[in-house]
Amino acid sequence: MEKRQEGSSADRSLEDILQEMNGKESTGNHALDALLRARDEESAHDLAGSSAEPSFREEEPMFEPMSAFENLVPAGHGVSAALADAMPEKKRSTSRSRKKKSEKKQKSGKNTPWKKIAAIAGAIIVVLAGGTLGYTYGYSGIHFGMQAGAVKVGGMSLTEAQKEIDQASSQLLDGKAITLTIYDKDYTIDIASVTTGMDSKQSAQEAYDYTHEGGLFTRVGHTLSALVGQGEAPLSVSVDDEALTARLDEIASEALTEPVNPSWTVEGDKLIIDTGKLGVSFDRDVVSKAITEKIRTMDFEPYEVKVTTSDPAPVDVDQIAAEAQTQPKNATVDKSDGKTIVPSVDGVSFDVEEAKSIVGDGSAQTYEIPITRTPAEVSADQLADVLFRDTLASTSTNLNEGNKPRTNNVRLACQYINGTILNPGEEFSYNNVVGERTAERGFRSAGAYANGQLIDEVGGGVCQPSSTLYMAVLRADLEVTERHNHSLTVSYTPLGEDATVSWGGPDFRFKNNTKYPIKIVASQSGGAMYIDIVGTKTSDKKVTLKTEILETLDYEVVEKIDASLAPGTRETQQTGATGYKTVTYKTVTENGTSTTTKANNSYYKKRDKIVLVGPAATTEPATSDTTAPATTETP
Structure with missing residues (x-):
């Protein structure tokens, strides 16, 4: 979606909106067209800064007759009556109304132009309300200002919008990917490999539905937000369910793990104890639905998976000692072929109590235990010479x-x-x-x-x-x-x-x-x-x-x-x-x-x-x- 210009929505006046639409011969809406004409007539009068008392032609209405809007407002909204009450009636320029106004002027001692301004403003508001309703409910295409993702589709029919989306979004999926963070590791899903392309028909429909569905206030609000550049419907992507399931299977096979219990290895003169790894599990169905929706709506932001962890077994130094401490073992031969030499194994011993003290509460990932190594009598090289x-x-x-x-x-x-x-x-x-x-x-x-x-x-x-x-x-x-x-x-x-x-x-x-x-x-x-x-x-x-x-x-x-x-x-x-x-x-x-x-x-x-x-x-x-x-x- 295009960024809005600096300033809040309040900074964008009705005059700005009308100015943008002034270049169009017709907006397709009689109410808006009348509003533009009214604005042009009003521009001839400079109400502010004049020392003379403003004068108005009471005999002529500022706007077109109410009939210009009646056909645009849905029945039952009571807008026609409201506008009729608010606007000066075309044929009510009688001597009686002039007489009443003259009496009011005489009582007040002078003419009050601000009252006329307020009346005009009220009339404009009513006209705008009627025009907005008429535009909201009467316009059959995608309302002006609407976007499908970053593609501008306002003022188009569904067919036109679909073609525009196809044309403008052909490169939107190239090189895109979603990163899944599962516990402490990231996994990438390449969008091109799990989709079949853009669903332009659905995308155009969602842009249309944005202002054509919902109740009165929802539709009017969405229509106005579209006019000020805030109307955006998501682009829809066609997801290849089978390919996405296969990729999620690959990720799950690696990420879904049982707890890894402590292990040990001998490296040089140290016994390295690894305290193991947490088991990780998560709701596969929830992840699948979330990723499908993110891809469909082209939300390529990283997704962190909610996981449940389970602890490995505690470090048992006595058990490790029973496994790790050994006598030296000479090199041997592989009995399957009688030729391959199996390397010798050095003897290993260490102080068990010292090891327990080093491991302590087992909160670290690894520990180094000093050991004593006893070399075997027969090495692989020695055995190879005399086998x-x-x-x-x-x-x-x-x-x-x-x-x-x-x-x-x-x-x-x-x-x-x-x-x-x-x-x-x-x-x-x-x-x-x-x-x-x-x-x-x-x-x-x-x-x-x-x-x-x-x-x-x-x-x-x-x-x-x-x-x-x-x-x-x-x-x-x-x-x-x-x-x-x-x-x-x-x-x-x-x-x-x-x-x-x-x-x-x-x-x-x-x-x-x-x-x-x-x-x-x-x-x-x-x-x-x-x-x-x-x-x-x-x-x-x-x-x-x-x-x-x-x-x-x-x-x-x-x-x-x-x-x-x-x-x-x-x-x-x-x-x-x-x-x-x-x-x-x-x-x-x-x-x-x-x-x-x-x-x-x-x-x-x-x-x-x-x-x-x-x-x-x-x-x-x-x-x-x-x-x-x-x-x-x-x-």
Whole structure:
């Protein structure tokens, strides 16, 4: 809207308004045209500053007859009657009125011009009132002085105004934006991206409605305000609701936040505690409606969103200490590829009570806590130079390659084990790595122990890889966390160096207790299987094993009568197996010093030899044995 000239509205007189309109041949309103003519006639008389008594022609009216306004004033307003009363009647110049005036002059002693001026002024006011009403209610276009935003549309029809708005406002939206302030951050909405252009039809209609709608006083007031440059209707913009919703969604996804609880980071020799961030929420619908209205009316002033905040959790120094204080951790390797080095982590410690004193009431955003750092022994660069450089242990065991099902199971277990990496401190579980032994996973039925009896079971033979791995673990001096010997001795390992496993039962576990990652290499080829443990040697360590037999459990020969056999016939139903109680020692020699520790105790049951004998002429009834529930293990 154009700025008004200096001075209040009171400074702008009726004379100024009429002067502006004087150049027009016709305003389109009979009342205003009559008013202009009256003003021209009045200008011939200089009422002020004359010493002579003003003279007036009482026979002639100052204005056109009242009929000039009657058609412009709506019925029911009583304006015609008022004007008729106020103006001198055209045909009332009678001798009686002259006589009365003469009598008044004689009584007063002289003529009073100011009374005539007052009468004329009153008549002018009445005429102006009638003219204003006539102009307000009678003018069919957009009233003079009206603007649609900054576009002047006064005196135009709706169609003309629409064209003028289209022409003048084509550049009004270019480069415009609205800034939303949400809590402590500003977000920008580019007007061009969320609108489809100017709604010139609606804008013209609103300029028209500004003076054509409302009650008497509203319409007259708006019409007069338009004449003095105060009539402005907003320009309407067509809002792209879908685009605006999408932009508000983007803003809401960032601005609508849950409280951010305190956090910490280690930087140099400081522990930086961040006390968190308030959660921010607001009424999305209210914001959407407000922004839509601002854009529609081209109100591009910044908009501050009313928000509700929620506090984060208080700073818990004890909890931070439990998380932040740590022992140094050496560099490791990414087990997914066995090549990528994961950097080392220094140890961190600090005085908890001092930290509590520094944090105090937690009113600041951040706090710095002094810490003590303990560097790791193995850095990423150091590990990269020695990763999997040395063979820590290498073992092998023999198998009967002709036993196809069992060989299949051994080979399959080796495939699952092969390539397994353990970083320092990590634990290996044979059952977890190899998994359940099922036909669906490729395992086949082969020999397995069940309560001292040899039976066929899916996965039979997988104890050989676990035992061969145990032999290597002992020689690499790794920490064994779970190991079980077979119930009976096995042929492929020395006493005290086997490790039985069963899905859902006994497991074989060990930890990497070295400073460097280790990797297991497992394979089956021909009549043997192989295990290598590779890692990094830090000394000339050597490991030797020795198993002592504490007790030998000789088996017995048990004869059983079998009526199906011919008399005097003997047949071995079950071979005998000697049982043992053993202890295995591990001796580690490093830098010229030897240390011996017990590796395990093993107990292998004896198994009696059973011989079936054919019946003699006289036999005693055979006694049947009861058998405990079966527990299987693979030999």
